[in-house]
Amino acid sequence: MESPLLRTGFRRAIASTHASSQRQALACQRRWLATPTESSGREPVRAAQPIQFTRDDNQFARNKPAGGFSRRGPPRGDGPKSDILLSRIRILPASPSYFTATPRYTDDLLALSALLRKYQLLPQCPPGEAPRIAWKTWEQYKSEVDEPVKETRYNRLLEIIKRLNYIHPALMPEEVTTALERFKRILQPFLNKPKPIIVDNYGRARASGRRKSSTASVYVVEGTGEAVVNGKSLTEYFGRLHDRESAVWALKQTERLDRYNVWATTSGGGTTGQAESIMLATAKALMAHEPDLRPILKRAGTLTRNPKRVERKKAGKLKARKMPAWVKR
Amino acid sequence: MSRSICSRCLSRSQFTLETSASSPLPLNTAQRAAFSTTSALAANPPKKKGPVTAKPASRQGKTLRLNKNVRESTGKPPAQGERKAFRKKIVLSNTNALEVQGLQDLNLENSSAEKLAHLEGQVLALTDAQVSALRTLDVFKPTQAWNLFRKPATVIRKETVEIAKALESAQGGEDANAKQVIKRILFGEKGSGKTVLQLQAMALALNKGWVVLHFPNGQDLTNNQTSYHPDESGKLYVQPEYTANLLKTIASANQKVLSGMQLSMKHTLPFPVQENISLSRFAEMGANNAENAHAVYIALMKELTAPSKPTTGKGQQRPPLFLGFDAIDHVMRLSKYLNSEAGLVHAHDLALVNDFTRYMTGEHALPNGGMILAAVSESNRAASETLDYLLDTKYGAKTNWAEPRFNPHTGWKAEPMPAWSPYAPFDERVGKALEKMDVQKVEGLSKAEAKGLMEYYALSGVLRGAVTERLVGEKWSLSGGGIIGELEKAAVKTRI
Structure with a gap:
């Protein structure tokens, strides 16, 4: 039983015998153990040396007894060899982050940080122009690594991933591409590109639009401002002036009403839905003729599909929210 | 701030303790003891409870009735027919509207097709004489925005010029023997200007000294709202009140022309008539007595469609006749009138309509030339499948229906000719009436x-x-x- 004082004394004595660089590493051990860096001049973490086993039972014992005898007495020769081996060796983890709570996550973080450090000076895409990729969600990642990773931690990982994704595609290292592959979602929604609308040989641009439960298919051709909806004129088809204005709103806002003709077919829903579905389709088709109108059309709100639908009816209500009339008793 | 203590003696208060001079309030118990912290006890005595009133009986019915729901009536209710009169009121002038400088009139000078072709796209005002005649003929409709402008005016469009040309050809131009009868039905989208085109045609005809007859609304003839009785033959139905009213409008609108014309034939009439009576007076006689109206109407039409003989005597000249009919779809089907078997009377069995269809088919000739201009109503369309079909096929034949047209959805394609529905009975009488009629689609x-x-x-x-x-x-x-x-x-x- 040595006293604590004695123990610290020894420890200091041992520390003083180490090289100064190692001493420094020991001093900041808590922080840097998991993140070896080239710059700090320390050696990278390596797997332990292969162990040469001898027949000595107490090969790795701290205080080797001089006579080579264990407390338990001499080894028995009749037991299986592996038992003997296992009783003698100390198993070392393959990863240094084995003793963190989330070793796989930590490994990922370290690997990606190392990559980022390596390639951080490569040129990047302008903001907002990096290839759009759907990364795995926190839930997906957590279930994959099977570790209790917190969301904030995963976000830290995502930050690094997104930063790596911002490296210019022309200069993207193979190493990074393969590393990022693991973090992509299996289904990539951004790969579903809409078919581009083109003006065909007849000068028609066709687009479709939806609103509420109406759909519209519209051909926009150069003309004099006439509009035909389901074979009828605008006034015959839409009794309300408001609906007529909605139907040609894209042309009106861009001051192109007298330069194009609209041929629309529409079905489903009511008049408002039909008129506004025509509006959406007209705007899309108009963009095929004049792509520069996009900002105006966007500002006029004619390029965004309105996702609102009729709210479902609920039990105990007359409609979605309407309560039955109050009746006394 | 005034001091409350006298600054000379520093002992006496300047104001009496009990009255505060700065306060204009009257003296009361609360203020009397200004320094007292005790609250005043002189509260009002508690009110005695009144007699217990019975609660109002529980309400009847299931609806929640609040006091605010009760609408208080103000003033007396509108008199009978007042609201309809207000609804049908025709205002042709608005003094708040600016007077348009340089607005030309649709006068005789501007009535020629050649002149109108130059004025196409311009707005021409109606003269006062035209306005009063057209108002009598009931051509102005309350849905048209006449009440927004200083005076009634109409835009000269391509169709107006065409009508003017047709009127000229009906009149025969310089060759008096080349008189024609133009028979035309106007149809087209609601609000496309069919009635106003009729109005313009009438204005032009009035300028040229034609006699103008107009049935302002076919529905009034068929909706069982005026009295009717079978005539002597028992086949046709006479509408005495309507006929009397029609005669009144004819006499009033064509006063100037008819007063210069005299009876030329002997008619069998139920009342004695002076031989050289002017047609205007004659029409008024019919208008004043509904019982005789139909006989007068028949006689008057005979007179108006008699060959013109200006050389034989005074008042024997006969100008061309303009026959107008608006909302003709209402008379191209069964009317709302009942016959003696309690079945519906066909609109062509009404004497007035029957007479009009005879002019359409050419059974009654117009030897002095003339124009029959009917129009379909789209705002109050009567269901008449035969009329729809005939208008479509006649117009299709006129506009080369079989010719393929380009539609981006379908490409080059000819529209199929409208087919008659095998389940609907074809109205032969309507078919016969429209046989000789030309159709004209009024577009934008x-x-x-x-x-x-x-x-x-x-x-x-x-x-x-x-x-x-x-x-x-x-x-x-x-x-x-x-x-x-x-x-x-x-x-x-x-x-x-």
């Missing part, structure tokens, strides 16, 4: 005409802002390609 204004009209709106102060090509194009598109009623609605009537 051209952009130039729309511009002229909108400039007139702007000059009248009804349309604010400059009339630019863009504004015209926008309104033209929104009104379905220059449908004039919709254009008016979009540019003038809508208040945002």
Whole structure:
């Protein structure tokens, strides 16, 4: 039983015998153990040396007894060899982050940080122009690594991933591409590109639009401002002036009403839905003729599909929210 | 701030303790003891409870009735027919509207087709004489925005020029023997200007000294709202009140022309008639007595359609006749009248309609030339499948229906000819009546005409802002390609 004082004394004595660089590493051990860096001049973490086993039972014992005898007495020769081996060796983890709570996550973080450090000076895409990729969600990642990773931690990982994704595609290292592959979602929604609308040989641009439960298919051709909806004129088809204005709103806002003709077919829903579905389709088709109108059309709100639908009816209500009339008793 | 203590002696208070001079309030118990912290005890005695009133009986019915729901009646209710009269009121002038400088009249000088062709796209005002005649003929409709402008005026469009040409050809031009009868049905979208085209035709005919007859609304003849009785033959039904009223309008609207014309034939009439009575007086006789109205009407029409003999004597000249009929779809089917077997009377069995259809088929000739201009009503369309089919096929035949047209959805394609529904009975009488009639589809204004009209709106102060090509194009598109009623609605009537 040595006293604590004695123990610290020894420890200091041992520390003083180490090289100064190692001493420094020991001093900041808590922080840097998991993140070896080239710059700090320390050696990278390596797997332990292969162990040469001898027949000595107490090969790795701290205080080797001089006579080579264990407390338990001499080894028995009749037991299986592996038992003997296992009783003698100390198993070392393959990863240094084995003793963190989330070793796989930590490994990922370290690997990606190392990559980022390596390639951080490569040129990047302008903001907002990096290839759009759907990364795995926190839930997906957590279930994959099977570790209790917190969301904030995963976000830290995502930050690094997104930063790596911002490296210019022309200069993207193979190493990074393969590393990022693991973090992509299996289904990539951004790969579903809409078919581009083109003006065909007849000068028609066709687009479709939806609103509420109406759909519209519209051909926009150069003309004099006439509009035909389901074979009828605008006034015959839409009794309300408001609906007529909605139907040609894209042309009106861009001051192109007298330069194009609209041929629309529409079905489903009511008049408002039909008129506004025509509006959406007209705007899309108009963009095929004049792509520069996009900002105006966007500002006029004619390029965004309105996702609102009729709210479902609920039990105990007359409609979605309407309560039955109050009746006394 | 005034001190409350006398500054000389420093002992006496300047004001008496009990009255505060700065306070104008009257003295009361609470103020009397100004320094007392005790609250006043002189509270009002508690009110005695009144007699217990019974609660109002529980309400009847299931609806929640609140006091605010009760509408208080103010004033006396409108008299009988007052509301309808207000609804049907025709206002042809608005003193608040600006007077348009340089507005030309649709007078005789401007009535020729050649002159009108130059004036196409301009707005021409109606003269006072025309306005009073047309008002009598009931051509102005309350849905038209006459009440927004200083005086009634109409835009000269392509169709107006065509009508003017047709009137000239009916009159025979210089060759008096080449008189023709133009028979035409106008149809087209609601608000496309069919009735106003009739109005313009009548205005032109009045300028030229024609006799103008007009049935302002076919529905009035068939909806079982005026008295009727079978005639002597028992096959036709006479509408005495309506006929008397019609005679009144004829006499009043054509006063000047008819007063210069005299009876030329012997008629069997139920009352004695002076031999050389003017046709205007004759028509008035029928108008004053509904019992005789139908006989007078028949005789008058015979007189008007007799060959003109200006050389034989005074008042024997006969001008061309203009026959107008609006909302003709209502008389192209069964009427609402009942016959003796309690079945519905066909509209062509009504004596007035029957007479009119005879002019349409040519059974009654118009030797002095004339024009039959009927129009279909779209705002109050009567279901008449035969009429629809005939209009479609006649118009299709006129416009090379089989010729393929381009539609981006389908490419080059000819529209199929309208087919008669095998489940609907074809009305032979309607088919016969329309056999000789030409059809004309009234479509939207051209952009130039729309511009002229909108400039007139702007000059009248009804349309604010400059009339630019863009504004015209926008309104033209929104009104379905220059449908004039919709254009008016979009540019003038809508208040945002």
